[in-house]
Amino acid sequence: xxxxxxxxxxxxxxxxxxxxxxxxxxxxxxxxxxxxxxxxxxxxxxxxxxxxxxxxxxxxxxxxxxxxxxxxxxxxxxxxxxxxxxxxxxxxxxxxxxxxxxxxxxxxxxxxxxxxxxxxxxxxxxxxxxxxxxxxxxxxxxxxxxxxxxxxxxxxxxxxxxxxxxxxxxxxxxxxxxxxxxxxxxxxxxxxxxxxxxxxxxxxxxxxxxxxxxxxxxxxxxxxxxxxxxxxxxxxxxxxxxxxxxxxxxxxxxxxxxxxxxxxxxxxxxxxxxxxxxxxxxxxxxxxxxxxxxxxxxxxxxxxxxxxxxxxxxxxxxxxxxxxxxxxxxxxxxxxxxxxxxxxxxxxxxxxxxxxxxxxxxxxxxxxxxxxxxxxxxxxxxxxxxxxxxxxxxxxxxxxxxxxxxxxxxxxxxxxxxxxxxxxxxxxxxxxxxxxxxxxxxxxxxxxxxxxxxxxxxxxxxxxxxxxxxxxxxxxxxxxxxxxxxxxxxxxxxxxxxxxxxxxxxxxxxxxxxxxxxxxxxxxxxxxxxxxxxxxxxxxxxxxxxxxxxxxxxxxxxxxxxxxxxxxxxxxxxxxxxxxxxxxxxxxxxxxxxxxxxxxxxxxxxxxxxxxxxxxxxxxxxxxxxxxxxxxxxxxxxxxxxxxxxxxxxxxxxxxxxxxxxxxxxxxxxxxxxxxxxxxxxxxxxxxxxxxxxxxxxxxxxxxxxxxxxxxxxxxxxxxxxxxxxxxxxxxxxxxxxxxxxxxxxxxxxxxxxxxxxxxxxxxxxxxxxxxxxxxxxxxxxxxxxxxxxxxxxxxxxxxxxxxxxxxxxxxxxxxxxxxxxxxxxxxxxxxxxxxxxxxxxxxxxxxxxxxxxxxxxxxxxxxxxxxxxxxxxxxxxxxxxxxxxxxxxxxxxxxxxxxxxxxxxxxxxxxxxxxxxxxxxxxxxxxx
Numbered sequence: 001x002x003x004x005x006x007x008x009x010x011x012x013x014x015x016x017x018x019x020x021x022x023x024x025x026x027x028x029x030x031x032x033x034x035x036x037x038x039x040x041x042x043x044x045x046x047x048x049x050x051x052x053x054x055x056x057x058x059x060x061x062x063x064x065x066x067x068x069x070x071x072x073x074x075x076x077x078x079x080x081x082x083x084x085x086x087x088x089x090x091x092x093x094x095x096x097x098x099x100x101x102x103x104x105x106x107x108x109x110x111x112x113x114x115x116x117x118x119x120x121x122x123x124x125x126x127x128x129x130x131x132x133x134x135x136x137x138x139x140x141x142x143x144x145x146x147x148x149x150x151x152x153x154x155x156x157x158x159x160x161x162x163x164x165x166x167x168x169x170x171x172x173x174x175x176x177x178x179x180x181x182x183x184x185x186x187x188x189x190x191x192x193x194x195x196x197x198x199x200x201x202x203x204x205x206x207x208x209x210x211x212x213x214x215x216x217x218x219x220x221x222x223x224x225x226x227x228x229x230x231x232x233x234x235x236x237x238x239x240x241x242x243x244x245x246x247x248x249x250x251x252x253x254x255x256x257x258x259x260x261x262x263x264x265x266x267x268x269x270x271x272x273x274x275x276x277x278x279x280x281x282x283x284x285x286x287x288x289x290x291x292x293x294x295x296x297x298x299x300x301x302x303x304x305x306x307x308x309x310x311x312x313x314x315x316x317x318x319x320x321x322x323x324x325x326x327x328x329x330x331x332x333x334x335x336x337x338x339x340x341x342x343x344x345x346x347x348x349x350x351x352x353x354x355x356x357x358x359x360x361x362x363x364x365x366x367x368x369x370x371x372x373x374x375x376x377x378x379x380x381x382x383x384x385x386x387x388x389x390x391x392x393x394x395x396x397x398x399x400x401x402x403x404x405x406x407x408x409x410x411x412x413x414x415x416x417x418x419x420x421x422x423x424x425x426x427x428x429x430x431x432x433x434x435x436x437x438x439x440x441x442x443x444x445x446x447x448x449x450x451x452x453x454x455x456x457x458x459x460x461x462x463x464x465x466x467x468x469x470x471x472x473x474x475x476x477x478x479x480x481x482x483x484x485x486x487x488x489x490x491x492x493x494x495x496x497x498x499x500x501x502x503x504x505x506x507x508x509x510x511x512x513x514x515x516x517x518x519x520x521x522x523x524x525x526x527x528x529x530x531x532x533x534x535x536x537x538x539x540x541x542x543x544x545x546x547x548x549x550x551x552x553x554x555x556x557x558x559x560x561x562x563x564x565x566x567x568x569x570x571x572x573x574x575x576x577x578x579x580x581x582x583x584x585x586x587x588x589x590x591x592x593x594x595x596x597x598x599x600x601x602x603x604x605x606x607x608x609x610x611x612x613x614x615x616x617x618x619x620x621x622x623x624x625x626x627x628x629x630x631x632x633x634x635x636x637x638x639x640x641x642x643x644x645x646x647x648x649x650x651x652x653x654x655x656x657x658x659x660x661x662x663x664x665x666x667x668x669x670x671x672x673x674x675x676x677x678x679x680x681x682x683x684x685x686x687x688x689x690x691x692x693x694x695x696x697x698x699x700x701x702x703x704x705x706x707x708x709x710x711x712x713x714x715x716x717x718x719x720x721x722x723x724x725x726x727x728x729x730x731x732x733x734x735x736x737x738x739x740x741x742x743x744x745x746x747x748x749x750x751x752x753x754x755x756x757x758x759x760x761x762x763x764x765x766x767x768x769x770x771x772x773x774x775x776x777x778x779x780x781x782x783x784x785x786x787x788x789x790x791x792x793x794x795x796x797x798x799x800x801x802x803x804x805x806x807x808x809x810x811x812x813x814x815x816x817x818x819x820x821x822x823x824x825x826x827x828x829x830x831x832x833x834x835x836x837x838x839x840x841x842x843x844x845x846x847x848x849x850x851x852x853x854x855x856x857x858x859x860x861x862x863x864x865x866x867x868x869x870x871x872x873x874x875x876x877x878x879x880x881x882x883x884x885x886x887x888x889x890x891x892x893x894x895x896x897x898x899x900x901x902x903x904x905x906x907x908x909x910x911x912x913x914x915x916x917x918x919x920x921x922x923x924x925x926x927x928x929x
Contacts, residue, residue, distance in 0.1 A: 006045045007163060013041055014156050017128060024097045025129070031096040035065075035079065038128035039094050047172040048082060057421050058442055059086045059414045062172065077317055078114045078123070082170075086414070089175055091115050091123040091136075101130040102153065105146050108132070109310070112140035112149060117315045119196050119323055121184045122151075124170070129156050131166075139199055142310035200314065201327045205334070205349070207235055207303050211295070212336045212347035218294040225533065227347065228336050230290060232466045236473050237272055239324075240283060242307050246317035247483055249499075256308055259301040265293065268300065280498035283476060321406055321477045322366050328401040328470045329363040364559045365642050367672060368610055368652065369407040375635060375654045376555045376606040377408050386416055386434075390456045393547050396558040397512040397597055399460035402471030404557045405507075406478050412453050413478075417445050450479050451501045459544065459553070460507045463536050468509045475507070476500050510538025513592050518575050534569060540600055551602035559610050560593035562648070582627065585620035588612070594624060598631070601657060606634075608654040613638065616651065616693035617832075619846075625691045628653070629682055632660035636695060640669030665695045688831060689850055697830045701928060704921050705831055708823075708852045711916065716849025719807035719815070722772040723782070723845060724798040725765035739766060739773075740794075744801025747779050747790045749820055750874070751881040759797060766797060769804075773797045778805040778816050780848060785841035787828055787851075789819045791878060803845060813874040814867055815853065821911040824851055826925045854914045866910050873910070877903045 040050045052061045064081040078091040093111040115123035115136025125132045133152035169183045211231045244250040258267035276284035339348045381389050396404045420429035421443050429435045435443045516537045541548040577583045582591040590611045635654040665677040688694050738758035746753045774795040780803045781788040832847050858864045884896035
């Protein structure tokens with residue numbers, strides 16, 4: 001249908017409703033009929049396949065329609081979830097027309113809870129008679145008026161008038177074209193906006209604080225390590241069971257009922273023991289020491305009461321596991337400590353030392369997780385049968401809250417469901433109980449099939465025991481995601497089936513980088529329990545013997561720690577130095593994780609990490625780059641600043657162990673869409689200094705670079721360079737005594753704009769710099785994204801943001817003309833930088849030393865003529881710059897600027913000639929700049 005035909009159909013719906021409005025608004029006309037008669041048809045006019053006529057598999061159908069489940073008089077899920085590629089975009093909550101949507105508080109609170117919990121920006125409430133759009137980024141409160149957070153409202157009589165807005169915002173085509181996202185962007189930053197993960201994190205951190213203080217107070221013999229474990233386990237159990245209640249797997253208010261009588265912790269333990277019989281898996285494993293803890297009723301009652309409607313703004317049945325993982329990742333960044341006071345030890349919460357040193361906890365965005373999983377797990381299982389996939393081993397060696405393992409598990413679940421529900425496989429899959437039928441054309445994987453996939457394929461390691469427990473919890477919740485009442489019927493067919501598999505052999509605690517050989521020839525009596533917990537040695541081959549008997553893991557993925565090596569425990573450094581080739585200078589911990597991951601990967605395996613883009617060019621990372629070049633770097637993707645409040649830009653690499661030369665270069669910014677840039681031969685990197693991963697250079701540009709290098713000498717071979725002095729305010733004098741000192745920002749191209757800064761002559765750095773200052777020299781700015789150099793014969797001293805360059809072999813004005821030329825700036829941009837714009841533009845001394853100065857024979861007339869002409873042009877330029885900066889009128893400035901530009905052009909022309917460049921090569925250079 002075209003747009004006019006859709007409007008005609010809309011008019012028919014409106015007329016039908018208007019004609020029989022009395023009947024529709026009576027109590028006898030229910031919500032189910034409203035959905036079928038009007039709401040389904042309305043959204044079909046917005047291009048949505050509401051009835052799944054295209055026959056998409058469950059995970060990819062456009063509209064998920066929920067069967068209504070009422071518990072304690074309230075509904076448990078939104079009526080419709082509208083999705084693109086399986087990703088939720090917005091919810092629609094349907095009501096019958098007798099409900100007064102504009103004024104009644106309950107329906108608006110309901111849809112806002114759904115949207116807020118699922119972290120969706122917008123959701124819709126409608127009974128067809130009325131249509132309301134809510135900003136579900138605003139935290140809902142049970143006392144909110146129905147108008148709070150409502151950003152659009154109209155009645156059925158206004159549909160045609162508002163059709164363009166509704167269609168251009170909520171239709172499937174509008175979402176695909178980006179109109180929906182633009183509307184969200186235009187309506188952001190509203191008062192009260194607060195993301196669900198941040199609010200839920202505050203809530204859970206509040207629980208931890210109250211539990212920690214109370215347990216420490218009532219159980220004075222409990223050490224700090226076990227206090228952390230106790231608090232974590234209690235919170236995990238409460239969260240799991242509360243989510244299970246909202247999914248109808250547990251009876252609603254089971255936890256709440258435990259608070260109705262004294263001895264709340266004892267009541268909870270009975271629930272936990274019963275849960276262990278049902279779930280198994282270790283989550284509810286009976287620990288005598290935990291059972292014996294004393295916890296005040298009021299603490300637990302307060303926590304549990306806050307988890308129920310209407311006080312609770314969250315609907316746990318639709319809380320994505322990925323959001324819970326984000327919350328837990330932040331949660332794991334802090335720990336409980338004891339503060340000694342006269343009354344006894346008191347528990348306090350503070351950031352973990354390693355988190356403080358690394359600048360915070362960074363949760364990987366879901367689109368990055370999906371990209372890495374798709375390019376590793378996705379490639380490994382493509383066109384394979386479930387039997388073939390069953391031997392695939394996937395590992396995250398620093399799993400944290402488990403986001404990558406959850407992402408890999410979800411990908412496997414989707415693949416298996418799609419495979420089994422294929423027309424040729426569905427009968428056998430039903431017979432073998434791989435899937436069960438939910439409704440017409442709708443199937444789900446059975447719980448034992450989901451367990452089988454989890455146990456066979458997913459593995460992880462983390463140094464933090466709490467992280468290990470959270471990863472297990474996340475995987476368990478993913479296992480039970482999308483399960484409800486229909487699942488119970490399947491469960492009861494197998495009374496011996498435990499819901500949760502034991503993950504102790506899959507998710508393990510240990511230091512991925514350190515084996516038990518750490519203690520070889522060491523006196524163990526010198527190591528305290530705390531020392532050994534910190535080191536947490538882990539032997540991969542002993543912990544996963546079957547996997548290493550078969551060569552190692554098939555896939556290694558993750559986001560390894562970003563911590564500079566000098567910030568970690570000094571006792572570990574000798575081991576790292578001895579066992580890791582990448583240990584160089586101030587290397588980052590992620591480098592060691594990459595090296596280790598290559599060792600635990602089998603010969604046909606794939607490795608993919610998200611890491612800081614410093615890997616591409618950092619000097620200390622040269623050995624790491626050399627190691628990576630021994631393998632096949634399939635994809636190298638710039639992803640920009642992906643972590644909130646962190647300036648570090650990142651890259652994602654995908655690597656295979658077999659050797660292939662071509663690398664596909666992508667970027668994932670600034671629009672969070674994957675853009676293919678080009679394919680390059682990895683051997684090109686051997687031509688760059690320190691084997692930097694220069695991915696921005698074109699083939700034509702590289703030919704020019706090679707031509708420059710082949711007919712030149714390095715600037716460092718014909719000159720000496722020195723960085724300026726470190727000065728503080730106390731070393732600077734404002735009166736005119738001491739030595740004249742140039743600041744970095746005072747140096748521009750061919751001009752020094754000195755502003756009366758003096759440095760004390762007794763400063764130690766002044767003495768060191770004397771022979772590089774009180775002579776003729778070139779000054780080069782250190783902080784810049786291009787080469788900016790000036791000439792000085794007035795004896796200026798200079799700060800650390802400047803380099804001084806001197807040479808006995810060539811006239812400095814000749815060298816200055818080449819250094820400031822467009823050609824050398826092209827060389828610098830293409831030879832040393834790894835992206836179009838660096839966050840921290842800084843020129844290193846080694847880069848200056850490697851600038852190519854054309855070989856010149858001064859006994860040759862033509863070359864001598866160019867040499868002399870360049871010196872003369874620099875003299876003219878220095879004069880023109882002084883005139884320009886001292887000009888009194890705008891007309892004079894314009895005139896001198898014109899002269900500067902003309903001289904600059906003449907210098908460039910002679911430099912191009914000196915390097916023997918063709919017209920076409922010059923065009924490439926100037927277009928590049």
